[in-house]
Structure formats: structure tokens, C-alpha cells
Amino acid sequence: MSEIPAGPGWSQNKLRLQNVSRTFQTPRGPLTALEDISLEIQEGEFLCVVGPSGCGKSTLLNLIAGLDRPTSGDIWKDSAPVDGPGTDRIVIFQELGLFPWLTVLENVEFGLRMQGVSKAQRREQSRRYLRMVHLSSFESSYVHQLSGGMKQRVALARSLVTEPDVLLMDEPFAALDAQTRDLLHEEMERIWAETRKTIVFVTHNVREAVRLGGRVIVLSFRPGRIKSQFTITLPRPRHLEDPELALTAREVLAQLKEEINKAVEEEFRHEENH
């Protein structure tokens, strides 16, 4: 497996976040979702981010994608500052956001269409990615005709087709049954190995994080900071049932539990106040 070179040489950094904070103005006053996040992500790294609900995981991905701007701090990609969205960094949203008015193939084509790629060429390219996620025979279906796992794979193909070098995935497999999720884990690992993309993968499932990631980051709850990091050196391919994997997962989980408890406490306090 590819090992991260010792000493984070700045030229190999795909992404660099420096003291990034994001504060939202809400009716109940300012809410700091992320605070002082400094992070370097290597080219070809598979980074998993875990944290309790509401700690700012989606916010982090939106910031990297350029769909949202940090209140303070800087984000760099390939040593250029991130300024707005770009098809080099594609998000697979928690809610997917597949377009119901388009067929599967047209959904996958969308990014290329926006780039003005000719019809023949974008058809061909999109079909290649549909094959990659085993959905060729569903290219003329509409989104609502697909199962949850199939929708996930369409979203994956739609994101890959513009050949981004950074893939930002937001709890993509949260709503799936265990078998489908296992399959998609294998598929993700394969695609990652084939394309060597830099992946930031958000999940609240610690086992999933350890199963997929080369590194796992635990975010703290409100404000979201980097609480701890784990480098996962378990050999690939991995399986969710591997005993070593379970052991590592337990370590990560201990860290996460503390934050979840904080989140629950805050929820209680909030309820008492009302």
C-alpha cells in the first residue's frame, strides 16, 4: 500500500487548511461550527472524518469545495487558494442532490455538459463511469426508480465523470443496509486504488472510517476542532469484521464517545432552558 512520505513535504499536499473557522449567524446568536482547523491532506490520501452530529463535518466539506467560505483562515489546493467551487473538487452530498428531472445518464453527464463537452464525447465518458459503478443497464431510468444503493452509485459516477482530483464524500453510505454498504466499501476502495484520488470521507460510523481510511480524524463538538488523529496502517483489502480493525475502531470510538456525550448534554441543557 502507498505510505505517506515522512515529513509533510508541502509540495505533496493536495489540500491545506490553515486556522480555518466558520461561524454562522443564527437567530439565536452566532454559532461557531468549526474553529481553528489546521490540516494537511496528501495527494492520494483517503482521509476519514468522524464526529458527533452537528459538529461541522458537512461544513468542512462545503468549505473545501468552495461552496461556502471560511469566516477566517485559508484553504489551499495544490498551493492555490480555494476561491469558489470547481470541478476539481466534487462533493457527494449527504442528500445526494441527484436531479429528478434527468435520467441516470443525463445526471452523470451533467458536469461535462456544463463544461461544454460535445454530446458524443460526454455520452461515451459517462457510460464508462456508469459501467464502473455497474449501472449501465439503468442509464435511461429516472432517479426515483432506483434503490438507495443505486442512487449512491449514480452520485459517485456523476462526481467522478469530471475527473476531480479531490472527492469529498458526506456520509454517503449512512442510509444503506449492511450488505449494500459492504459492497460499496469494496467498490470505493477499488475506485480509490484505480484512480488514486484524494478522498475526504465524512461518516459518523467509526468502523466505516477505520475500514476505509488511511487516516481518521475525530472532530470535537461545538466548536468543531480536531480532537485527535489516527493513522491506520492495517493492510488492505480490509473487512469490517477484522479483529484488528475492531481494536483500532474501539480506540477511535472512545474519543468520539466523549464528544457525543458532550453533544447529548448540550441537547439536554437546551431542552431545560425551554
Place this chain on the structure above:
Amino acid sequence: MKRITRQLAFYLCLVAIWQVISDLHIWPPYLFPSPGSVLEALQTGFADRSFLIGIGISLKRIAVGYGLSVLLGIGLGFLIAASEFLEATLGGLVLSLQSLPSLCWLPLAVLWFGLSEKAIIFVVVMGSLLSVTINTQAGVRHVPKIYLMAGRNLGARGLLLFLYVLLPASQPHLVSGLKQGWAFAWRSLISGEMIFVSLGLGHLLMMGRDLNDMSQVVAVMAIIMAIGHIVDRLLFERLENRIRHKWGLVGAA
């Protein structure tokens, strides 16, 4: 298929009851015409081409008036939805104007445009423009933010984002707006023509009254209903169904 036969049977029953009542001679025929005399009125109306001319004139007016409403209404709807300021000001005005029956615009129209074709088109536009606007605006407002995020993420911005994400994403509301706008436009036109009296189906209706020809009145009413219904069914309902199927908004039925 089954639905059509059932509907046909229903209408035949209705005509049969009508026939029976008129056979009872409770009211004189000039107040309650029989189905036969209405059919006759239809035949003569089409034979001397007066109905055809009336239909042609009304259809031309509705095409112009409704066409204008659609263009202006969709444009205005997107414009209002695009800015919070316009939404608070112009949006409110549109809502309150919508409560005016379209005939209220007739005196204004006559003052501005005289007894001209423009005046009646104006009434049609005012009758349907606002409902197209309001529905367009609602359509834009109901577009889930995630589609815009996904669109931007995949490289759509500016005009591309509007054409390929915002516009199709507001389709379901847009079509309801067009459908509702059509119904309003058609009603406004006929009532306008009835008062304004310058050819068209509404005018034929009034002529029937002036001549005490109840059969003609009922015949013209049937034509007005038929046109309104056919456009609604053949055009808008099909469009709506197609979108609902595509989006998966229909139940299992």
C-alpha cells in the same frame, strides 16, 4: 379506456335526463331548450360559420393574451424570487392584485385603449398574469437548496445554473401555474367579450340572449366549456402527468 366509457355513459345519462325533463314541458322551450334544439343550434351555427368565426376570434385573442401572460409571468416570477427586496414589495402587490376579479380591469382598459382589441387582451393578461407569476415564484422558492449546491459544484453558474438547474427544478410549480393561468385567461376572455361585445364566443352568447334564442346560448356555453376542458386535459394534464411520472411524484396508481 374504461374511464372513457364510464364518462361517456355518464354524459349520455345526463343528456337522457335532460331529454326527459324537456319532454315533460314543465318550462316553455324558450326557457328550457331540448337537447335536440341545442344540437340543431350547433349545426346551424357551424353551417353558417358564425360559430367558427367566433371560435377563431376567441382563440386568437387567448393565444395573444395568454402567451403574453406566460412570458411576462414567468419572467416576473423569477425576477421577484431573485431578490428579497422585490419579494417583499412587488411580491406583496402581486398577491393583493390577484384578489381582483379580472373584469375590474375592464373600465381601466377601455379608458386606456378604447373599445379596441388591445383592451380585451389587457383584461386577459391581467386575469392570468398574476397566477403565473405567483406560481413561478413559489416554484423557485420551493427548489431544494441542494440542487443549486449540486449544480454549482458540478460547474454550473450564472445563466447555466438558471437554465439547467433552477428552471427545470421549478417545473412542477411552473406547470401548475400555466394551467391555472390558462383557466383564468379563458374565463377572463369570455366574460370580457360578453360585456365588451365585439365578436368572439362571449359575444355570441350575448347575441343568443338578445334574440331570446336559448338553444344558441346553451350551444355556445357547450363550446366554451369544451374548449376550456380540452386544452386543460390534452395539454396541461398531460404535461403535468409527464413531469409527475418523471419525478416519481405519483403514487402506485
